[in-house]
Amino acid sequence: MMSKLNGLVRIAPVQSSKKPHCAVGQSTIRRPTVCMTRDSDGLSATEEEIMHATHRALVNSGYAELSISLISDELDKAKSTIYHYYDSKDALLLRFLRFTVNRFEETINTSIGDHPKEDLNHIITTLLPCDLTEEKRQLHSILVTLSPQALEQEVFREQFTEIDARLSTIIEKTVRRGIDANVFRAADPAHVAEYILATIKGTMYSRLTTNREAATVAAKSSLSSYIDSHLIS
Amino acid sequence: MMSKLNGLVRIAPVQSSKKPHCAVGQSTIRRPTVCMTRDSDGLSATEEEIMHATHRALVNSGYAELSISLISDELDKAKSTIYHYYDSKDALLLRFLRFTVNRFEETINTSIGDHPKEDLNHIITTLLPCDLTEEKRQLHSILVTLSPQALEQEVFREQFTEIDARLSTIIEKTVRRGIDANVFRAADPAHVAEYILATIKGTMYSRLTTNREAATVAAKSSLSSYIDSHLIS
Structure with missing residues (x-):
C-alpha cells in the first residue's frame, strides 16, 4: 500500500539546474520525502x-x-x-479529490520540518511544479473540470471550500512557524496564506487553460520575489 | 447603443465606506467613468x-x-x-466572452489616466469588486464554466489565452507608466502584471466555487499590501 x-x-523533484527561473526561492536543497505509512481517510x-x-x-x-x-x-x-x-462519476471524483488532498496533506506534513522558508518553497513547488507531469496535469484538470459544478451544487462548493481551507491552513502554519522562528517578518499568517494560495490557484488554472507558459514562470518568479522581500526578515 | x-x-463604484477592508490601496477617489462611444468589434x-x-x-x-x-x-x-x-451555445458564449473583454478593455482605457496607482487599484477593483453584483457573478461564471473546454479544445484555449494576454497587457502598461513616472519602484512590469493577474484570477475562481468569503477579503488585502510595500516608491 x-x-x-x-x-x-x-513530490516532484525541484528542477534546480534545468529551469532555475521557475524554482521558487533561492534554496533548492530538499530533504528526502518521507512517505506516509498509514491511511487516515x-x-x-x-x-x-x-x-x-x-x-x-x-x-x-x-x-x-x-x-x-x-x-x-x-x-x-x-x-x-x-x-x-x-x-x-462526479460523486466518485468528488471523493477522489478529497482522497488526493488527504494524501497531499499527509505527504506535506511528513516532509516539511524545521525550515519554514524551504518548507514554504516546497509547498509552492509541489502545487506548482516547474515541469507539469502528465499525472499532475490530470489531477489539476479534475479541479478545473469540477469547478463549474461548484457554481450550482452546494455539495461541490463544500468540497472545494474544504480543499482550499486545508491548503490554506498548511501554508498558514508554515508562515506562522517562520514568524515564530524569526525567519519571516511579522505578518498576518492567514492573510499571507490566502494571498499565496490565490496566486497559486490562478497560476494553476491559467497554466491548464491557456497557452501562456511564460506567464506561469513570471507569476512564480514574482511570488518568489514577494516571499524574499516581503516575508523574509 | x-x-x-x-x-x-x-464599472462598480468603489465601496469606500461600507467595506473599507475590501478596497485595494489607500486612495478610493475615482474620476467618473468615461463611456466608450464606438464599437471596435x-x-x-x-x-x-x-x-x-x-x-x-x-x-x-x-x-x-x-x-x-x-x-x-x-x-x-x-x-x-x-x-x-x-x-x-458554446461558440456563441466564446464570442460573447471576447465581446465582453473588448468592452471592459475600452472602458478601462478611457477611464484610466495619469494616476498609475489609482489606475491600478481601479483595474483590480473592476476585476474583483467588493460587492459581486449578480451581473458580475454571471459574467465571471462564464469563465469558470467554459474553462474545462479549454483543457481539450484549442479554440477555447486560444480565447482564454487572448483574454489573459489582454488583461495582463492592461496591467503591465499601467505598471510601466507608474515606473516611468517614479510612482512605482523599478520592477519588471510584465512579471508584476502576471503576478497580479494570477492573484486576481485565483481569488475570482475561489470566490465563485467556495464559501470562503473571508479568503477573498484576505487575498485582496494582501494584494494591496504587496502593491503598497513592493511597488509604491
Whole structure:
C-alpha cells in the first residue's frame, strides 16, 4: 500500500539546474520525502482500491476518457461495486479529490520540518511544479473540470471550500512557524496564506487553460520575489 | 447603443465606506467613468444585437438556465438567426466572452489616466469588486464554466489565452507608466502584471466555487499590501 500511496502524491523533484527561473526561492536543497505509512481517510479496503483504480485510470487514459467502465477495468471488479459506493462519476471524483488532498496533506506534513522558508518553497513547488507531469496535469484538470459544478451544487462548493481551507491552513502554519522562528517578518499568517494560495490557484488554472507558459514562470518568479522581500526578515 | 454598452460593462463604484477592508490601496477617489462611444468589434448590427441579447438573458435568467431559446426570446428573432452566426451555445458564449473583454478593455482605457496607482487599484477593483453584483457573478461564471473546454479544445484555449494576454497587457502598461513616472519602484512590469493577474484570477475562481468569503477579503488585502510595500516608491 505504501508504494501505491507514494506513487499517488509523489513530490516532484525541484528542477534546480534545468529551469532555475521557475524554482521558487533561492534554496533548492530538499530533504528526502518521507512517505506516509498509514491511511487516515477512514475508507474501507474496497473504497481505497476504487480510489487507486481511479488514479490509475486517470493517469493511463486522461480525464476526457475517464469513465466508470475504465475505472472498473482498472479495479478488475464489476461496475456495480463502484456504484455501490458512488452514485455517479462526479460523486466518485468528488471523493477522489478529497482522497488526493488527504494524501497531499499527509505527504506535506511528513516532509516539511524545521525550515519554514524551504518548507514554504516546497509547498509552492509541489502545487506548482516547474515541469507539469502528465499525472499532475490530470489531477489539476479534475479541479478545473469540477469547478463549474461548484457554481450550482452546494455539495461541490463544500468540497472545494474544504480543499482550499486545508491548503490554506498548511501554508498558514508554515508562515506562522517562520514568524515564530524569526525567519519571516511579522505578518498576518492567514492573510499571507490566502494571498499565496490565490496566486497559486490562478497560476494553476491559467497554466491548464491557456497557452501562456511564460506567464506561469513570471507569476512564480514574482511570488518568489514577494516571499524574499516581503516575508523574509 | 451607448447606453447599452455602458450597461454591459458598467464599472462598480468603489465601496469606500461600507467595506473599507475590501478596497485595494489607500486612495478610493475615482474620476467618473468615461463611456466608450464606438464599437471596435467589427460585428454586424445583428451580431451586436445577439451579444446584447445574450447579456440580458444571462443577467435575467442566470448561466444555468441560459439557452439559445432564451437568447432568441431576448433578441425577439428566430433561433435560426442566432444559428446563422454561431454553431452552438458554446461558440456563441466564446464570442460573447471576447465581446465582453473588448468592452471592459475600452472602458478601462478611457477611464484610466495619469494616476498609475489609482489606475491600478481601479483595474483590480473592476476585476474583483467588493460587492459581486449578480451581473458580475454571471459574467465571471462564464469563465469558470467554459474553462474545462479549454483543457481539450484549442479554440477555447486560444480565447482564454487572448483574454489573459489582454488583461495582463492592461496591467503591465499601467505598471510601466507608474515606473516611468517614479510612482512605482523599478520592477519588471510584465512579471508584476502576471503576478497580479494570477492573484486576481485565483481569488475570482475561489470566490465563485467556495464559501470562503473571508479568503477573498484576505487575498485582496494582501494584494494591496504587496502593491503598497513592493511597488509604491
